[in-house]
Structure formats: structure tokens, C-alpha cells
Amino acid sequence: MTAEEVLEGLDEEQREAASTLTGPLCILAGAGTGKTRAITHRIAYGVRAGIYDPHRLLAVTFTARAAAEMRSRLNSLGAPGVQARTFHAAALRQLQYFWPLAIGGTMPQILDHKVRLLAEAARRLHITTDRASLRDLASEIEWAKVSTLTPDSYLEVAEQGAGRAEPGGVDHRTFAKLYQSYEDVKLDKHLIDFEDVLLLTVGILEDDERVAAQVRQQYRHFVVDEYQDVSPLQQRLLDLWLGGREEICVVGDAAQTIYSFTGATPDFLLNFTGRHQEAKVVKLIRDYRSTPEVVQLANTLLSDRTREQARLTDPPAWSDPLRLVSQKNRGPAPQLTQHADDDAEAAWIAEQIGVLQERAVPLSEIAILYRTNGQSQAFEQALAQAGISYQLRGSERFFSRAEVREALAALRTSSLVEEGGDTVPEAVRAVLSSHGWRREAPETTGAVRERWESMAALVSLADQLDAEREDFTMKAFLAELEERSAAQHAPTVEGVTLASLHSAKGLEWDAVFLAGLNEGLMPITFAKEQKEIDEERRLFYVGITRARTYLSMSSASSRHSGGRGKRQPSRFLRPLRRELGLEEPTRRIAPSSGSKNPNSSARSKKTATCSTCGTVLSVPTEVKRRRCAECPARYDEALFERLREWRSAQAEELEVPAFMVFTDATLEVIAEKRPSSDEELLKVPGVGKSKLEKHGESVKKVLAESA
Template identity: 25%
Template sequence: TPPLLCTFHKFGLLFLKFYMTELGRKNNFIIIDTDDKKRILKSIDKEITTSLVAAEISKYKNTLITPSEAKSAAQLKLYKDIADIYEKYEDYIAKNNLVDFDDLLLLPYKILKNNEELAKETSKRYQYIMVDEYQDTNELQYRLLRMLCTTHDNLCVVGDDDQSIYGWRGATIKNILNFSEHFEDTTVVKLEENYRSTDTILNHANQLIEHNRDRLGKKLVGTRSKGDSIKVYESHDENEETRKIVDDIKNLLDAGKSAKDIAILFRVNALSRSLEEGFNKAGLNYKLVGGMKFYERAEIKDLIAYFRILTNASDNFSLKRVINKPKRGIGKTTIDKLEAKSQETKKPIFDLIQELTPEELTAIVGKKNSRTLKVFEATIIDLREIIDESKMKFLDSFEESFDYRASYDNVPDGFERQANVDEFYGYIRDYFIQHPHLELKDFLNDIALESENSEYNNEAISMMSIHASKGLEFKNVFIIGLEEGFFPITGDGADTEEERRLGYVAITRAMDNLTLSFVHSRFYKGKRTQLKRSRFLSESGLIKGCLTIEKTSSYKKGDLVQHKIFGMGRVQKSAKAGKDYKLTINFGGTVRDILSSFVEKI
């Protein structure tokens, strides 16, 4: 028989068709997609953000946590509620013989774990197993592999630990780092020859990634020429940055280079806005790979709809878009009733809400919705007055009134959406500073013209996030936004080592020419902010830089620390001592015991 070539999930599907009966379920199950899953979750609970619940349940399944385990582990009320929804969801899909995407891995694992004979039989059927992109596997995929290797150790995995960039969606770098501990008699073969990039590019990529501790360790060796040196652009702001890149790209195109050989990469999608604006003005054709143009993103379209209502209350289309964003309990039925009344009276919905008494409105939409709509109306009227008084104060008042940005706090892709909102708020503020005599309607007209980019027939320059660039290569690469907070992303929940791996991936997309760019100021959290250049520029040996000091409350073996007298050292041992840590530190051969309050972590 020919070998089986498939994804983990496809394997799970084939397996379940044969062995679903092992779980007391029929094999005529139906696979549900993400939308089906969200609809089911919404029918169980309408209060908690559905995408958050869906993401948490997926996380639980991929780390083998049952609903009862999730319940007992939950500390906060939110996660206790999610665990309850998880339990009801599992009951519902089992009763209706449905299988979600995560079940395609979880159910085969459960079947094999509970049936030793079947595990042996399946393992014998697949005598040799090969896995590609092993650094992107998660806990459940590893456990499934262990089951398939019940009777043998004929397993070969290929992967690059330095390109493990999907920790946020459950992938664990530990699978590849600990492979030789997980499986006996392992042979490790390092593939260090690189056929893509020039020596110069590889040299700086190597220097950057060597700052990571969690890695097997390898050094890419080029098989091509040394190549040109890497350019680093320092700009005042994102507009100057864009101008430099546009000029460079025009020169490349004039020199006969192909647009398909040029790419611009960024860590945060919001940075595409100034690039898009600059490219539109310069008449350069571009495509956003794996992403959406800035003004087409849902959160930006919502804000534009809000601002349109503030300038024109008769805009029914915009009103219907945002009347329940953020959620305020106004569903489709209520909107349909309002629209029907609007058509009947030939009046815009907003005018109706204004003109009808609370009692009349209650008769159409019910008491609770009537009260909500009257509050919405009053807020819009207040904001209109604030715009007339102060355009700069208006944005803060808008956010205070609607908590629009905050509505993305607990959403899986909330960081990106909030970054887009921040970029948009910042752009509006800048617009009013530069054009104090213009109004909000002028701003809306300007961006409407800007986003109407005519279609070109010729080849396009690629713009994309670094995540979207993985696996691709371009002769000419520009990486923008190399500032602390943008790349690397910093703060709570940020993983600096994964950020550095993203830097490594970004640099190694370039074949011939690479340009890195940082600015002194761009929009951060909705306001123009002075930024520090990224530590990655000095770590990769591209500019002389100082060490970045991180304030931290925990210390572990291997951490680099700085002491005022003894200088830099590496932690050999760490033990809790009251509020501090007692550290054994090696300062270049001299070992000393010092409390953590006397050192700073590098």
C-alpha cells in the first residue's frame, strides 16, 4: 500500500471513521466548522464573548483538560462560567454526534489511550512515521504521536526550533527541544547550510537568535556570496519611514526589479496604515498577504460608522452596523422592528428614537431595549456637542462613552484589534492638529477617497505580518516598526524569546537585500508617543546598543543579571527568600551568593 500523507487532523478524521464506535458513538458523525461552533456556544450563553469561550475551550482540549478539571482549576468567575459552558457544549455535541476541529485529535487520542490492543495494532500498521514542522506541534499532537509509536521508535521529525512562532495558539517549543528525552536512541542531524540568503543576512540572523536560551543551537552557514550590507533606517515618524521605503521601492522598480520580489514585513498589522496611505499616494500597487486593508478591518469600519452617525444621523446603514457594538442587547429582531417603522414613517431610525416617547418606543421594542436606545441617543447628542467644543477632547469622550477599545480586552485577537483602534485614534488626532480648521466630516471624506485605491493590473509589492511571511522568500525585504513595544511586543504576557524567533524568521525571509527601519515616534495606545529603538537591532549586531534591563519578580537558573560592583553574571541557583530570591551568581569565574534586590535582570 502507498504511504499515508496527511495532516494530523486528516489522520484523526480517517481514524474516527473506523473507530468512533469505541466511544459508544456512531461513525456517521458530522464535523462542525468555527461558525457552527460559535453558534452552538451562543445558544448556550449569550453574555460572554463567544470568540473568547471558543478559544478557551480549544485550549482546554489541546492540553487534555476535561470540563470538570477546568471547573476545579478556575479561580475567577469568568473562567468558572466558561468551564460550565464547556461542559454543556461537550454534552450537546456528543448528543448530536458532532465533532469539532479539536476533537479530530482529542477523540483518537482518547480511543488509543483506553484501548491498548488497538494502540498496538495501529502502531504496527504505521511502522515509519515522519512529521514536518515539528516545532509547531502542541501537547495533544505529541501525545497522539506517542500512541502511534507504541510498538516502535521509527519516528523522524523535521523542524527548526528557532522558527517556533505559534506559542499563542498552543504550539509548544518543548516538543522539539525535548525530543531526545521524549524518545529513546535519538539521532540529531543539524541542517545548517542555507541556500536562500547571503552570508551577511545569515550572520546577523545568527547573532540575534543566539540571545535565546531555549534552543538546541545551530549556526546557519551560507552557500551564496557575502552580499550587500544590511541597511538600517532611522526616521522621525512613520510618514518619513514610509517616504524612504517608497523611494527605495521606486528605485528598485526603475532598475528593472520585479514587484513580486519585494516585501514589507511588520510585527503588528496596524502599521500597514501609513504604508497603504504612502503607496496609494505614490501610485504603487501593493497587496496585503493574509490580511485585510486597514480601512476594511471590522473594528475600523465600526468606528467609521460611529463617526458617520455623529456627522449625519440619517445614515441608517451606519446606525444598524454599530447599534449593538459593543454589545448592548439590541438584537436582529429589534433592528428589524426599527427598520420597519423607519420605512413606514419615512424617517431615519435615529430620528425615530429621538422623536418617540419612551412609552411609544417600548411598544415597538420592549422596555429594556427602549431604555438602552434612549441612552444611546443621548450619548450621540452629547458627543456631537463635545465635537463642536473640542475636536481633541472628543475621542477621549467617545471612548469613555462607548468603551469601544475596551470591548476587545478579552478577545483572542484583541491585541491586534486594539492596535488598529489605537492607530486610527492617533491618526484622527494628528489630522486635527495638522488641519485645525477642518471638521470630522472632512476627515471621513478624505479617508473614503484614500481607501478607494484603484485596481492595478501589474504585479504587486507584498505587505504582510511576519507570521504570514513564514515559509516565503523575497529578494528585497523591508522590516518596519523595530521599536520596543512594537517589535518586540513587551508587557504582560509577552514572550521575548518568541518575539526574537519572529525577528529571526523575518530576517531570513530576505535573499539579497534587507532594510530594517525604526522611528522615534508613532501612535501608541491612541497617542503619538516617543519610542525606544528595538533591542533586536543591537542584538543582531546591526547597531551598537546597550543591554536592555528588565524589571522582574522571578529569577531562574541561566538568567543574566547586572550588579553595581561585580558587573554582569549568570544565575547558577535560585531559591525564594522572603520577598526576594537568594541567587548563586557566577561573575566571570567568581561565584557569589547575593539577594535579588541587589541585582537587575538583563
């Protein structure tokens, strides 16, 4: 592959970013705009053009999985040897190498978990703690360290009103003493923690010019992915690596900053051109992941906050977000539903997943995302009852499974690996056929199905890599598996993914269900200040942009069946509901409450009921249709399809998504009621004066022709 061939297939902005090889470069890349593609092609182009020595370039990202994915892509582009690591992995390697020279003696062991040492530190100070508070205290120590705060400086910052809540049930002064006690216990036991790896590396580079010079000689060019998530400590380390040079490329999106609680800040991304006066800025806004309907909702969510900025007094910083432009064909309108309780919501989602299966959407391309891990139980139960396999992200690691370890051992030792002239996929299938793999998936659930899914994931990975790489060998496949195992970069497993919104960052699926979108969960209860609510909005934005085609957003009125239904849908849904042309959800007093409300008569007028069976409706799409999901449609299906064809033509002419003309629910009511005048059209939910002016005459013409 020549240097110019590396640039083939990139769009104009990606190509500009990939071909800018020297000087400071800032790539502002929205969700789904191909940022990893841009930076890996940039590195490969620089290597092929002879500008970069692959062994003297360091690419830094935030997860071992992302680093492994970057190395895999660079190998496929013919640029092996590039160092792609996390900040901690790169710092640890340098710390281990330079410890004998800079400090001497034996390097301390790295502490896996802080809780045990924190408990001892608390006992020394006679502070009573429980396991939950110890976890909160450990998180606060991690935040303090990545914010480069010592116990003394932490107290100064806290007393100046930094907005930090009192951690773990102790006041800030007590925490500062506990923080110091924890450091003393570590020192006594000759241990260091995860954050110390960065702190010690920074200390060595600042204090020892020999070490700093050697590191700067080794690495001449730097690439930093997810730059909006850099902490002050990581930025300090990056500055020391650079040593005043400006051969750096950063990639990020301030709208995807969702880890502020760990010390991450978008300030370094937003102020990059101030720190590097000669920096070039390239914006990637072409979204290749999601349909126009999904992208429009994502844009609406962020622009709604931008409009709020003008109304706030003393508003916190809010940078103008990138406005994405979808490059995909139009897709189905996103769904927004409200349910009676959590179990009803989970059951409905399981039912919808069954519908997607009928449309040939693989289970591995479906995800249910929620705000807290405690929400997963209802979905686990609903999927199990429906016989739908699933995987909990963040639970058992793929390469730790017994059947996977057996399969890897079999692949290493099998005589089929290098014999018979089989391709890698053929050899992998032959070996794994004796370990539970079959061409057809077993119809049962349980252990047999789980084993097959593990084997199928390995087979699928062999197919993928063989298609991507020239002269792909089993030796190369085994090396890839070893690297993925070390980085816990698991292949795709067949099953619905259940994950928190935070753990879904960097992933994508064909269909995404965003569940539990209630006040108190989205935004979370403890998000009180505007900057905290802004972070919750960005988290919701990340959730929306995980979806390629199908997007469903749902909330539940109560936690348990028979509850009073006091929960409110998330405030973030209001602009999205307007965008989708949906009415506000109707609410009523629970029949069992027995209470009287002075507004009850007004509310009763708004209560919507099914025109067929009389059931009270609460789901927005059912309210609009005036029909519950169980009752049969009462409209002429031929007329409904004719209206859909008319809508597609209107949308194409106006260059807008189809749902912005009329939603399916509105078209169903029109097909059923057959309004013949403007007055009758205005009575249809979803038809306002603006839409009547735009589409009234043409829709009446369709109805007249079909009379």
C-alpha cells in the same frame, strides 16, 4: 531516477539525513538550510531503494500548503503515492473511516467557528460577552484542548499559577464553567470542533485495539516536519500511531517556535533523544537562502539572548541555537532606519521598493512584514499612492478569485489542451490569452492589472512544473491545480506581499522590510514574562531569516504626523545596531512640547544636524553621514569607489562581511573629510579604537595615494 541519483546535489549533512532510513532520526534544521529538500529526498531515496512502501509512509506537517508542496516535490522526485498531510487532515480521514466501526451512527458535523456556540453557552450561564471577548474565549478553549485539559483540569492548572492571563475578561473559574457549557451545547447540537477531531481519534485509538492495530498496519514509517510546533495533543496522537515503534524522523528548529500561544511547545523536539535513546541527530547549519550579512544579524539576535541567560535569575529554558553559516556570496548591508511617524515610515518603504524595482527585483519577491495585521493600512495606502501593486496575505484566496475560476474552467474544456503537439506552457498561454494574459504586463493598476497578475501566476506555474517534471502533460497540470486549489496552495502573484510575521513563517523573498520595530509591537505589549519576550525574539528571528538578499528594519518615533515622538525602538535592535556599526538613534524633545528637561543641554549636544541644510537628523545612516537623504553628497565619488574596493579586499582577507570593516555611511564621511591622522579618523562616526588599530594605516594609505 535511481536511488543514488536521488542523493545527488545534497550537501554532506543533508546526504547523511537522507540516507538514514531506519530507526529514530532527529534533524535540527536552521532557517534556509534545506530541510524540506532533505526530508523529501530521504523519502524518495527510501522508496527508490525499496526500504519504504510509499503507501505505508505518513509525512505530517502543519499547513495544507506545506503538505501540498511536499507532495509536489515527491512527485518531481519520482515518489508519488506518499501520504503527506496535516495532523488534522490525517486524523479526520481516520476518524471518518473508523467512526462506524468504533462508535456507530452518524458522525457529527464539524463546526467551522466557535463564536456562535460560545455565545449561546454564555447566555445559558447569564454571562455578558461581546464579539472580541468571544474570540479570546474561543482561543483559550483551543489552547486548553490541544494541551489536553478538560474544564476541570484547566481550573486546576490555572489555580496552580500556570501563568495564563484571565481570558476574555472573565476569571479562570468562570471560564471553566463556560468551557463546560460550550461542550454541552456542542453535544446537544451533535457537533464537534476542529480540536475534537484529534481528541476523538486519540480516544478511539486508545480504547479500540482493533482500530489501533489496523492503523499501525497501514503506516510503518513516519516523518514529522516543523516538530518544534507540536502540541501535547498532537504528540499523544503521534505516540498512538507509532505504538511503541521507533521508525520516526522529526525535523525542527527550537529557534523558530512562534506558536506557543496555540499550545505548541519545542519540548518534544529538545527531549527527542531522551524519549528515543537510540536516536541519531543530524544538524543542518548551511544556510542557502540568505546572504552572510543577513545570516550574521540572525545569529547575533539569538546569541545576544544566550549571553543574557547568564545574567538572569531563575532563567526560563533557552536552548543553544544553531549558528548558521551562509553559503551565498556577500550582499548589501542590511538597513536600520528610524522615522518620524508611521506614515513617513510607510512612504520611505514604498520609495525603497521603487528603487528595488529599478534594480530588476520583481514585486513578487518583496515583502513588508509587521507584528499585527492592524499595521497594514499605512503600507497599503503608501503603495497605492506610489502605484505599486500588492497582495495582503490571508485576505482573498487565490483560487477563490472569479478570474481564476474562469481560467481553470477554460483550461479543462479547451480543445487546445491535447491538440497540436504544444507543450503545456504553450497551451496554457494560448488558452489564457483570451482571459486577460498578455506577454507584457499592463501599465495600469486596478482590475485589469489584477486579472493579468492572476493569469501570469498560472502561466509561471506551468513553466515551473514543465521544467521540473519529465513528460509533463496538461492532464498532470490540471491535477496539480486541483490539488493546489483544495489545499489553497497559491502560485506566486506579482505584487508586494503584506503579511504579519506569524503568517510569513515558511516563506521567503529576495527583499524583506521589517516594519514597526518599536517597543510595544516588538516585543508586543502583553509580552511581560521572560518566556513571552523570548517568543517575540524568535518571531523577529523568523522575520529576519525570510530575507534572501535585501533586509531593511525600521521603526517610527510616533504613530501620527506631528506626534511627540515618545516611541522607543525595539530592544532587539540594540545588538543588531552594534553589529552594523551604527550609533544609538538621537532623540530630542519635540519643539511643540514647551517642556523643560534637566537633561536638555546634554541632549542638545547629541542632536545631529545635516551639514548642508541644517535639518535635525534622526535616521541612523543620515546621522552617521551628517547629511540628510535629500542633500547632495559632498565627497569625491572616485575616492569613495576606491575606498569601497579597498574595503572589499580587506573583508576578503579577514573573511568577514564588508560592512564589518566599514559601512558605506562611514566610507562616505571618510571620502568627504579625508582624515590624515589617527585623531581625525577617530572623529568619523563608525571608526572606534578597535577599527582604527585594524584598518587605520591602510585606509590612510588609500587616502594619501588619492590625494
